[in-house]
Each structure stands twice: as C-alpha cells, then as structure tokens.
Amino acid sequence: MNPFLFWFFAFLMLVFGAAVIINRNPIASALSLVICFMGLSALFMSLDAFFIGIIQVLVYAGAVMVLFLFIIMLLDLRAENLRKINYVAVAGGAAVAVVFFIQICFVVGQLNAAKQPFPALTSAKTDDVHNIGLLLFTNYNLPFQIIGVLVLVATIGVVVLSKRELK
Amino acid sequence: MLTLGHYLVVSGMLFTIGFAGVLLRRNIIIIFMSLELMLNAANLSLVAFSRFHLTSAGMPNYNAQVFVFFIITVAAAEVAVGLAIIVALYRARQTTNVEDITTLKF
Numbered sequence: 001m002n003p004f005l006f007w008f009f010a011f012l013m014l015v016f017g018a019a020v021i022i023n024r025n026p027i028a029s030a031l032s033l034v035i036c037f038m039g040l041s042a043l044f045m046s047l048d049a050f051f052i053g054i055i056q057v058l059v060y061a062g063a064v065m066v067l068f069l070f071i072i073m074l075l076d077l078r079a080e081n082l083r084k085i086n087y088v089a090v091a092g093g094a095a096v097a098v099v100f101f102i103q104i105c106f107v108v109g110q111l112n113a114a115k116q117p118f119p120a121l122t123s124a125k126t127d128d129v130h131n132i133g134l135l136l137f138t139n140y141n142l143p144f145q146i147i148g149v150l151v152l153v154a155t156i157g158v159v160v161l162s163k164r165e166l167k
Numbered sequence: 168m169l170t171l172g173h174y175l176v177v178s179g180m181l182f183t184i185g186f187a188g189v190l191l192r193r194n195i196i197i198i199f200m201s202l203e204l205m206l207n208a209a210n211l212s213l214v215a216f217s218r219f220h221l222t223s224a225g226m227p228n229y230n231a232q233v234f235v236f237f238i239i240t241v242a243a244a245e246v247a248v249g250l251a252i253i254v255a256l257y258r259a260r261q262t263t264n265v266e267d268i269t270t271l272k273f
Contacts, residue, residue: 020197033200044211055236114170116219121225131229132232154244
C-alpha cells in the first residue's frame with residue numbers, strides 16, 4: 001500500500017463525492033458519482049480486494065450509473081432553478097452531519113486496532129476470486145440463492161411498476 | 168504508515184457526505200445517489216476490516232468480501248426498483264422535488 005496513492009485516491013473520491021451533492025445539474029452529479037466510485041475501487045484494490053474493486057467498476061460505474069443517466073435523460077431534468085432556501089433546515093442538516101462525523105472520529109480514535117498498521121500478507125498469492133467463489137458456493141450457498149430470488153423479485157417489481165396502469 | 172484508522176475515517180467522511188446529501192438536497196434523484204454513497208462507505212470499512220483481520224493462512228478474511236458482494240447485489244436491485252418508483256412518481260406528479268410530494272406528510 002503506497003501512502004501517496006492512498007491519499008490521492010481518497011482525495012479524488014471525497015472531492016467528487018462532495019461534487020455529487022453540490023452540483024445543481026443532475027447529469028454532472030451522476031458523472032461525478034462515476035469518478036467517485038472509480039476512486040473507491042482503487043482504494044479496494046489497495047486493500048488487496050481486486051475482485052471487489054473490479055465488480056465495483058462493472059456494477060456501479062457500468063450498470064447503475066447508466067441506469068441513473070438513462071432516467072435523468074428520460075425525465076429530461078434540467079439544472080433546478082433556485083427555490084427559496086430554508087436556511088434553518090439547511091443549517092440543521094449540516095449540523096447533524098458534522099456532529100455525526102465528529103462522533104465517527106471519536107469512536108475510531110478510541111478503537112485500539114485503528115492505530116495499528118495493516119499486517120503483511122504471508123501467503124504468496126491472493127487468488128481472491130477463487131476464495132470468494134469457494135465461500136459463495138459452500139458456506140454462503142443459501143444466501144446466494146436467496147439473493148438470486150431477490151433479483152428476480154426486483155425484476156418483476158420493476159416490470160409491474162412500469163406498466164402504464166396499475167390495476 | 169497507513170493504519171486501519173485512515174481507512175475508517177475516509178469511509179466515515181464518505182458516509183457523512185452521503186448523509187448530508189440526503190438531509191440537504193431536495194431532488195429525489197440526488198437523494199438516491201447519496202444513498203449509494205452511504206452504502207459504498209460501509210463497503211469500504213468492511214473491506215478494510217477484511218484486510219486487517221488476516222486468517223491463519225495469512226489471507227484477507229474473505230467472509231467480509233462475500234458480504235460486500237451481497238451488498239453490491241442488493242444495491243443494484245434497489246437502484247432498479249427505486250428508479251422505477253421515481254419514474255412512476257414523475258408520471259403521476261411531474262416533479263422530482265421532495266417538497267412537492269407531501270401527501271404522506273403528517
């Protein structure tokens with residue numbers, strides 16, 4: 001794990017993550033989200049989780065974001081015109097988020113394990129696709145099949161929701 | 168030297184950005200994107216713990232990575248259903264602003 005690469009990708013991810021919620025134009029937000037997920041997948045790979053990094057790019061940057069962009073363009077959303085901003089609500093929301101972050105830092109600061117560096121991998125190679133596949137089809141076989149049913153239910157649900165008239 | 172705490176704080180910052188997005192933005196599609204940010208922040212801390220807690224064979228703990236795999240699958244299904252609901256909502260109300268959708272508001 002190169003510290004410079006860690007800081008670079010963490011910074012990239014956080015800047016574009018912030019751009020998602022700052023941008024007024026939904027398309028700019030969606031494209032920022034793609035770059036944010038790219039940085040996140042680089043962080044996954046810095047943690048030797050290559051399979052997770054790859055499916056992060058495939059599923060999020062590839063499939064989910066195309067779906068988002070498709071819906072934004074289908075609904076023909078423009079940059080929203082500024083409405084009257086409720087400053088009390090905005091200040092309250094920002095305060096809750098900041099307090100939440102301070103609490104996370106506090107908890108991480110109290111955790112002893114958080115101060116230790118990552119131990120070096122002792123095995124010669126990390127064939128993580130092999131190991132995840134093995135776990136998925138032995139220990140987690142039932143959850144894996146339940147996930148399959150869940151995706152089927154989601155597909156049927158989307159078809160029902162997209163019908164012109166609900167009966 | 169990078170410690171587990173670095174990854175946990177970065178993951179906490181990403182979660183906070185998503186949380187702030189849900190609280191502050193009024194466009195329902197941006198709120199939905201912020202939900203994705205929060206899910207991915209949780210994934211980052213899970214993968215960091217998986218790398219931190221090695222098994223006896225000296226490999227990362229792959230149980231956490233299988234969990235992340237499940238989270239990504241459920242998130243993809245959730246996005247599909249959620250966007251279908253948003254499209255249905257837009258067809259009924261012609262708006263994506265949450266301040267205009269207050270039928271269930273007490």
